[in-house]
Amino acid sequence: MSQTPAPLSTWARNVSPSPTLAVDGKAKALQAAGEDVCGFAAGEPDFDTPDHIKEACIVALRAGKTKYAPTPGIEPLRQAIADRYAAEYGLKVTSGQVVVSPGGKYSCYLAVMATCSPGDEVIIPAPFWVSYPEMVKLAGATPKLVSTDDTTGFKLTPAVLEAAITPKTRLLIINSPSNPTGAVYTRSELEALAAVALKHNLYILSDEMYEHLMYDGVTPTCVATFSKEVEARTMVVAGFSKTYSMTGWRLGTLVAPPPIAKACSELQSQMSSNATTFAQYGALAALKEKEKTKASVHAMLAAFDRRRKFLHAELNQIPGIKCLLAQGAFYLFPNIASFGLKDQDFCTRLLDTEKVAAVPGSAFGAEGYLRLSYATSDEVIQKGVTRLARFCSTLKR
Numbered sequence: 050m051s052q053t054p055a056p057l058s059t060w061a062r063n064v065s066p067s068p069t070l071a072v073d074g075k076a077k078a079l080q081a082a083g084e085d086v087c088g089f090a091a092g093e094p095d096f097d098t099p100d101h102i103k104e105a106c107i108v109a110l111r112a113g114k115t116k117y118a119p120t121p122g123i124e125p126l127r128q129a130i131a132d133r134y135a136a137e138y139g140l141k142v143t144s145g146q147v148v149v150s151p152g153g154k155y156s157c158y159l160a161v162m163a164t165c166s167p168g169d170e171v172i173i174p175a176p177f178w179v180s181y182p183e184m185v186k187l188a189g190a191t192p193k194l195v196s197t198d199d200t201t202g203f204k205l206t207p208a209v210l211e212a213a214i215t216p217k218t219r220l221l222i223i224n225s226p227s228n229p230t231g232a233v234y235t236r237s238e239l240e241a242l243a244a245v246a247l248k249h250n251l252y253i254l255s256d257e258m259y260e261h262l263m264y265d266g267v268t269p270t271c272v273a274t275f276s277k278e279v280e281a282r283t284m285v286v287a288g289f290s291k292t293y294s295m296t297g298w299r300l301g302t303l304v305a306p307p308p309i310a311k312a313c314s315e316l317q318s319q320m321s322s323n324a325t326t327f328a329q330y331g332a333l334a335a336l337k338e339k340e341k342t343k344a345s346v347h348a349m350l351a352a353f354d355r356r357r358k359f360l361h362a363e364l365n366q367i368p369g370i371k372c373l374l375a376q377g378a379f380y381l382f383p384n385i386a387s388f389g390l391k392d393q394d395f396c397t398r399l400l401d402t403e404k405v406a407a408v409p410g411s412a413f414g415a416e417g418y419l420r421l422s423y424a425t426s427d428e429v430i431q432k433g434v435t436r437l438a439r440f441c442s443t444l445k446r
């Protein structure tokens with residue numbers, strides 16, 4: 050007699066698949082079927098990886114860099130990352146504190162796995178990047194979501210943070226610039242949050258993935274630079290995906306105090322061995338061939354900035370929509386609550402009737418908003434926002 054297979058694990062049954070990848074996948078399927086879709090869902094730059102980075106990877110492949118690499122990354126890349134933190138932020142770290150992993154997502158996961166155990170609580174300000182709560186659950190810990198909204202610029206305040214802390218709180222996750230809102234905390238706002246974390250002996254995961262995508266002359270802040278005490282409890286995640294248009298390369302970075310970096314490397318040694326060897330040589334060129342890289346990043350930023358301003362102005366012209374002008378990343382997060390529709394229904398109907406793909410705010414723990422990525426062509430943005438306006442005009446308010 051054949052038995053039905055046993056149920057899948059608690060982890061497999063409890064994990065929610067990424068809703069952003071799901072919306073983007075649906076939009077791409079419609080496109081493949083010949084529909085004229087305006088996609089605002091993708092979380093990746095619409096630019097190609099700069100040529101000098103690709104060339105360095107090709108040279109590495111030809112030179113036979115096709116074997117396992119050291120678990121925490123090839124030494125010249127780890128050193129170049131350490132040098133970058135010194136040059137950009139005055140943060141002095143050794144290459145031994147740097148772990149190169151298969152993507153910023155994986156770096157975040159390593160940081161959570163290294164510091165959280167079952168029963169621990171992790172404070173995640175909402176709106177949040179979709180993967181944080183799932184990673185925390187995979188570590189057996191409990192996500193503690195703390196809401197913010199557009200009235201405070203989607204920023205957590207020290208008082209709200211303090212109120213959410215319990216004896217079980219182990220980790221605070223901060224993400225500035227933010228996915229999904231594009232919000233950027235000022236240095237003093239971050240210092241105030243770090244002071245609360247210090248007072249309660251929390252670890253900090255500072256996800257600085259969008260550190261180089263900033264507008265209006267705003268400059269990035271690295272949380273580990275605040276003081277020796279803050280540095281001793283902070284894991285800084287960044288990577289190559291967004292700044293250098295290298296999403297498919299799967300390369301992330303983590304900079305942490307020596308015992309945490311060692312733990313992350315040991316976890317990685319059992320879970321992925323190393324980030325792809327030849328890809329790391331491409332990343333090395335991104336950091337070493339500074340002038341070429343700077344030129345590519347500047348060109349991309351200029352396009353993003355133009356689109357950001359255009360999309361923001363157009364959205365605020367639509368009766369019923371209110372949108373803050375975010376200063377980082379490549380997202381705007383308009384408020385659509387006045388239409389009285391669940392944001393999920395809003396997005397489904399928008400895609401069905403107007404073929405415009407947007408991710409509902411509820412996917413990020415914030416009902417009543419949309420996440421629109423402007424990492425897409427000016428033409429798609431223009432067409433898409435016109436369709437969005439037409440769609441909104443059919444709704445009651």
Ligand SMILES: Cc1ncc(COP(=O)(O)O)c(C=O)c1O
Pocket residue numbers: 092151152153154155157178224227228256258288289290296299300301
């Ligand atoms: C806030 C944030 N952190 C981390 C990541 C992970 O980036 P990667 O593609 O390098 O895994 C993303 C990607 O969407 C992100 O938005």
